[in-house]
Amino acid sequence: MKNLSILILFSFFYTSTFAHQDQEVKNEDEISEQIQQLLSGAESSILQYNFDAAIRKLDSSMVLSKSINHKRYIALSSNILANLRYIKHEYESSNKHIKRAIAIQEEIGDEIGLAYSYIQYAKTLDLQKKYSEAEDYLDLAEKIYTNNNNREQLGLVALNRGIVELHHENDYRKALTYFNNAEIYLSNSENEYEKSRLDYYKSSAHLSLGNLNEAEESAKRALAIANKNSFAGIIISGNRKLSVINEAKDQPEAALAYLKTSYRTKDSVYDLNEAELGREANSRYGQDALKNTLSALTLQNAEQEKSLKVNKLTTILSVALITILSLLTLSLYKNNNLRARANDLLQKKNSELTLAKENAEKASLAKAQFLSTITHELRTPLYAVTGLTHLLLEESPTENQKEHLNSLKFSGEYLLSLINNILDLNKLEANKVEVMQTTFNLKRRISDVLVALKNSADEKNTVIHLDFDKSIPSKLKGDPLKISQILINLIGNSIKFTENGDIWINVLKLKQVEKTVYLAFEIKDNGEGISKEKQKAIFENFTQGSTEINRKFGGTGLGLSIVKNLLSLLNSEIRVESDLGKGSKFIFDLKFEALENPALGQSENLKEEKPVVLSNDIMMDKRILIVEDNKINQMITRKILEKNKVICDVADNGTIAIEKVHNNHFDLILMDIHMPGISGIEATIEIRKFNETIPIIALTAVTLDENLDEFYLNGFNDIIPKPYKTEEFFNKINKYLAANAESTV
The missing domain is CATH 1.25.40.10 (Tetratricopeptide repeat domain)
Incomplete structure (x- = not known):
């Protein structure tokens, strides 16, 4: 009771003091100083991720700013609150607050505050993938800071331009240029x-x-x-x-x-x-x-003045309240004990989950490293198998021998297909596949795919029909390699399950909004078809329509899984319609940026480009240097080329290759990558220092960890992964020999 009396006296003293202070009028300078302290503290709390403390300080600063109608501080409070919502990924809320700040700053003509708000708005737009709008607001901020010669803030503009470049164009070198400029501006900041x-x-x-x-x-x-x-x-x-x-x-x-x-x-x-x-x-x-x-105290005093009986009742109620509070305290004590035990259990489970996560990450890393190693080791002997099979088939074998060799060739190609599919799937699952943006002609890309699949279709006596919407722009911006991979898997799948039939490829323009074109793709066949219960499962790894289909047609069951993952990467999904015995239809939609609209009234007169068929006669008497450290691979590659009257020379390593190219004339170089001494990439860099024109093709077993862009950046014209199909091998060599011959005319 003594403690309760002290509390009551303290309460009366606090109330009277607070009321007295409320009667005093604070001047504007004192309030402004208090607002500045609150805003500074809020910014520090945000950077330390103490969001609740920041929100309390911002609420207080907003109330004080409105009390003196200080619009600049109101806008600044909204700006900082927008930054908090941006850090918490609450973009719609961030946009609302920053727009309010911009409106106030435009009204009062606060140029410096407005420029800072433009940068904050650009950061939010960047994370919402609205890159063009982000660039526009950075331009507005830069204009203000340039007029005011504010080098530090120009550094912030350069920094955020670099971030937009990273997220939008994936042009990392250009982004680095912006970051280096920002570093100069911020050096004294x-x-x-x-x-x-x-x-x-x-x-x-x-x-x-x-x-x-x-x-x-x-x-x-x-x-x-x-x-x-x-x-x-x-x-x-x-x-x-x-x-x-x-x-x-x-x-x-x-x-x-x-x-x-x-x-x-x-x-x-x-x-x-x-x-x-x-x-x-x-x-x-x-x-x-x-x-x-x-x-309660005020009521008690009033009642004491009226009646002593009410005082007794109040005393009884106070005792009851104390009793209830005591019971409540006991209940809270028990609940705290239960909560402590629950927290201990949760910590134990969190530790177990952390350990499981670490083990899963280690297993994933081990799997990627294993696949990288084993696929490279498989490709080297597989190259010998496929190469020697081709050579034996060229040496007029008997009918029995030819049958066995064809079986061996089929098995080698099947194994190569399996290795490639596993590598593609592992890249997708490991998030090592990036979407590239480049200009290409979609109809020409589809035509190239059909040419590549023509032999497979002819073997099945299957006819492929292409219906391409003439209103589709001729130049699109997207990822042509992934489009080709999707179509090769889907059309190849239809060829495999369609014999003596037809396959239709339909490409239709759904709509065009400004420069964005929406296209629908449809691959339809009248082959085996898929049962209703199996249609969802066919997109899973190593899954086919049935065991009977697997035995009859073969395959790994990875092609459609790869298609599904690639379309997911392109923000799309695949749909299937099929009836068993009546064929299948695969449908998906994609969007592209249109760089050119088709000319009105001229679409019917456009001449379709036909693929140029190159003859192996181009190789006759041409000098080709084979750079390879493996003696078996040397022999196979040399014999395959010499069958077509090519004059071959061999270099066992990169150092010898550089010397031979320097002292002799060659029409083309086939360069291995992994060799003792200097690598094929280093050898190519050295050759390009004194010969920029000779075609150099990487003939190598490409693995999961290797970056294909590195080959092109260091001077290679093309890549032939080992093992290869002989037709593709000759086609690439003929292509560069023909191009080199034209350039010398």
Whole structure:
């Protein structure tokens, strides 16, 4: 009771003091200073991911700003609140607050605040994939900062332009140029957060370009600044980035350590915000209880003046209330014990889940490394099998021998198809496939696919029909390689299950909105068909329509799974309509950017380009250098070429190849990649220093971990993966021999 009396006296003293203070009028300068402190504290809390504390400070600053009708502070509060929503990925809410800030700043003519809001709005638009709008707002901000000669803020514009370039065009070198400009502008800046953000995105660009050492240095600089200033977001992302870099450098222990640090930081941020919520709830509960106590005391005093009987009743009610509170305290104590036991159980389960996740990641890494190694090891002897089979078939075998050799050739091609499909699927599952954007002619691309599949269709006595909508623009922007891969798998699947029949490929324009074209693709056949119960399962790995179909037609059951994954990567999905014994129809939609509209009234007169058929006669008396360290592979490649009257020379390694090219004339080079001494890539770089015109084709067993772009960037004209189909081998060689002959005319 003594403690209760002290509480009541304190409450009366606090109430009277608070009422007295409310009667005083604060001047505008004092309130402005208080608002500035709140906004500064809110920004610090946001960078430390203490969102609940930030929201309380922003709410207080907004109330004070409105009390003095200070529009600049109202706009600034909205701007900071938009940044908070942006960091929490609540983009619609962020857009609403930033638009309010922009409207106020335009009204009062606050150019500097307006430019800062433009940058914040551009950051949100970038993450919403509205890249053109983001660029427009960055242009507006840059114009203001250029007029005011504000170098630091121009650095922020350059930084965010680089980030948009990373996300939109995937032009990592151009992004690095922007980041380097931003680094110059921000060199004397005290804005530690933007400096750490700059180093983080430089690390992303270097990583995408394969510059692992530069990527690691930039990430560590970002992390050092973030740790010093408690920038929680950069700490979480920076540790995760270093985990990816160390994994790419084949340093799994370091990668795991960084990943654990990232998760620990993330968990601590969660605990911090949870604690803030708890303190806020306790604060509210305490204030409510205090108000109830004061109300009860006021009522008690009024009733005491009226009657002593009411006083007795109040005393009885107080005793009852104390009893209820005691029971409530006991209940809360028991609940806390139960909660503690539940927390212990949850922590144990979290530890088990973390361990399971780590084991799964290790298993996934081991699987990728195993596939990379085993496929390369399989390709080398498989090249000898397919090459020797081709040579034996060319040497007039007996009918019995020819039958056996054809079976051997079929088995080799089947095994090669299986290896390629497993590699493609593993790349998709490991997220190592990126969508490229380039200009191409869709009809020509489909025609090339049909030419490649013509022999397979002829063997099945199957006719392929193409119906291509003439209103489709001739130039589209998209990923032609993935389109080809999807069509080869789908049309090849139809050929396999259609004998003495027809296949129809229909491409229709659904609609065009400005420069975006929506197309529908349909591949239809009158082959075996698929039962209703099996139609969903056929897109799963290693699944076919039935055991009987597998025995009759063969195959791995991976082609449609690859198609499904590729279409998912292109933001589409495949649908199937089929009846058993009546054929199948596969349908999917894709969107492209149209770079050119078809000329009206001229679509019927457009001449269709026919693929040029190259003859092996082009190879006669041509000099080809074979760079290969494997003696069996040397012999096979040489004999295949000499059958077509090619003059061959052999180099056992890259050093000998450079010397021979320097001292002799060759019409073409077939270059292996993995050789003792200098590699095929290094040899090609050296050759290009004194001979830029000779066609160089990489003849190699390409593995999962190798980047095909590296070949083209270092001077190769094309790639022939081993083992190969002889027709494709000759076709590529003839293509470059013919092109080289034309250029010398």
